Amino acid sequence: MIPAHIYNDKELFELEKERLFSRSWLFVAHESEVPEAGDYVVRRVLEDSFIISRDEQGQVRTLFNMCLHRGMQVCRAVMGHASHFRCPYHGWSYRNDGRLVGLPFHKEAYGGEEGFKKKGQTLLPAPSLATYNGLIFISMDPDAEPLEEFLGDFKFYLDYYTKQSADGIELRGPQRWRVKANWKIGAENFAGDMYHTPQTHTSVVEIGLFREPKAEKRKDGTTYWAGNGGGTTYKLPEGGLEERLRYVGYPDEMIARMKEQWTQEQLDVVGKDGFMISAASLFPNMSFVHNWPRVEEGSDEVLPFISIRVWQPISENETEVLSWFAVDKNAPEEYKALSYTAYLMCFGSGGMFEQDDVEELGLADQHGGWPDGAATVAQQPYGHAGERAERRGTFDLR
Numbered sequence: 468m469i470p471a472h473i474y475n476d477k478e479l480f481e482l483e484k485e486r487l488f489s490r491s492w493l494f495v496a497h498e499s500e501v502p503e504a505g506d507y508v509v510r511r512v513l514e515d516s517f518i519i520s521r522d523e524q525g526q527v528r529t530l531f532n533m534c535l536h537r538g539m540q541v542c543r544a545v546m547g548h549a550s551h552f553r554c555p556y557h558g559w560s561y562r563n564d565g566r567l568v569g570l571p572f573h574k575e576a577y578g579g580e581e582g583f584k585k586k587g588q589t590l591l592p593a594p595s596l597a598t599y600n601g602l603i604f605i606s607m608d609p610d611a612e613p614l615e616e617f618l619g620d621f622k623f624y625l626d627y628y629t630k631q632s633a634d635g636i637e638l639r640g641p642q643r644w645r646v647k648a649n650w651k652i653g654a655e656n657f658a659g660d661m662y663h664t665p666q667t668h669t670s671v672v673e674i675g676l677f678r679e680p681k682a683e684k685r686k687d688g689t690t691y692w693a694g695n696g697g698g699t700t701y702k703l704p705e706g707g708l709e710e711r712l713r714y715v716g717y718p719d720e721m722i723a724r725m726k727e728q729w730t731q732e733q734l735d736v737v738g739k740d741g742f743m744i745s746a747a748s749l750f751p752n753m754s755f756v757h758n759w760p761r762v763e764e765g766s767d768e769v770l771p772f773i774s775i776r777v778w779q780p781i782s783e784n785e786t787e788v789l790s791w792f793a794v795d796k797n798a799p800e801e802y803k804a805l806s807y808t809a810y811l812m813c814f815g816s817g818g819m820f821e822q823d824d825v826e827e828l829g830l831a832d833q834h835g836g837w838p839d840g841a842a843t844v845a846q847q848p849y850g851h852a853g854e855r856a857e858r859r860g861t862f863d864l865r
């Protein structure tokens with residue numbers, strides 16, 4: 468049992484910021500969101516704003532969106548394309564690699580380079596930056612452990628979502644909205660709450676969005692912990708690798724690329740053990756979904772989609788959700804379009820699963836403060852461990 472107040476405790480939230488968010492690797496963007504030199508997106512991490520830009524040399528930069536002069540936000544747009552950023556307050560300007568290049572009245576106000584050295588000044592970079600399969604992570608800890616070590620065995624599962632071919636994924640979005648709920652509720656839901664599906668999402672099953680009409684079947688699968696992540700899988704019907712991938716709606720040309728891309732062990736989780744990844748969370752606040760609804764009424768055909776999300780904490784009881792659609796770069800165009808439809812039907816601000824979940828996540832947190840001594844059951848009841856999808860490791864709360 469864990470005390471329920473952890474979902475609504477201001478003091479604890481301060482500690483989480485200090486001890487969890489300041490030390491963990493945090494997802495901010497995917498390389499496909501800034502494909503060309505000059506492209507940028509702006510992302511918030513707790514109280515800080517970051518410009519994630521691709522500089523003229525093609526290198527990805529993650530810069531504090533904070534002017535060196537008086538700390539104003541240099542870039543006010545959410546995304547765009549620019550060679551320079553000019554601070555709206557006094558007009559200092561920076562190249563898209565962060566270098567300070569323009570300082571109005573440098574001579575008159577500061578006495579030129581002698582009085583204030585402009586050369587060598589740069590917007591502050593995030594203390595640590597690393598990427599995995601094009602996913603850009605930053606850490607506030609300059610001595611953060613290597614990203615790959617942080618991900619650990621979760622990389623094994625991450626590849627199913629982000630590396631279905633050699634070129635990886637491209638992202639669309641994000642949609643953003645706020646929920647009146649603590650960030651942990653969403654992250655935990657995606658990390659292993661298969662238990663809620665038959666109840667919370669009954670109506671989605673009843674309208675025939677899925678091929679398996681029985682709510683019972685929708686919870687057949689297993690959960691796993693791996694490195695700093697954990698997630699859920701669905702059990703697939705009998706069959707070999709190709710049959711099972713076709714069953715969830717992948718076209719043959721995508722299956723051929725997965726076979727080239729994934730290790731034998733990764734292929735065996737699907738082909739031999741019969742598990743297909745579904746929802747997952749990477750500590751602390753990044754989540755994934757993979758599902759395969761029917762996209763056309765009356766048809767038995769299903770089509771998979773992948774979504775990535777971040778539960779960005781605003782306060783102890785408010786969270787900004789960022790939800791992206793992700794798809795393999797090499798997927799056929801028609802597949803991409805239908806997969807996007809599948810995503811929008813299920814998740815994102817208008818998605819049917821999303822409506823159900825937000826209703827629950829919000830209400831779970833609306834008790835005007837949890838009563839003293841209230842507790843919630845942390846353990847998920849489903850854990851029919853497969854041969855390979857076993858529970859390994861635990862979250863490192865440090």
Ligand code: FES
Nearest residue numbers: 534536537554557
């Ligand atoms: S605060 Fe940016 S130029 Fe003064």
Ligand SMILES: [Fe+2]
Nearest residue numbers: 663667820824
């Ligand atoms: Fe859900």
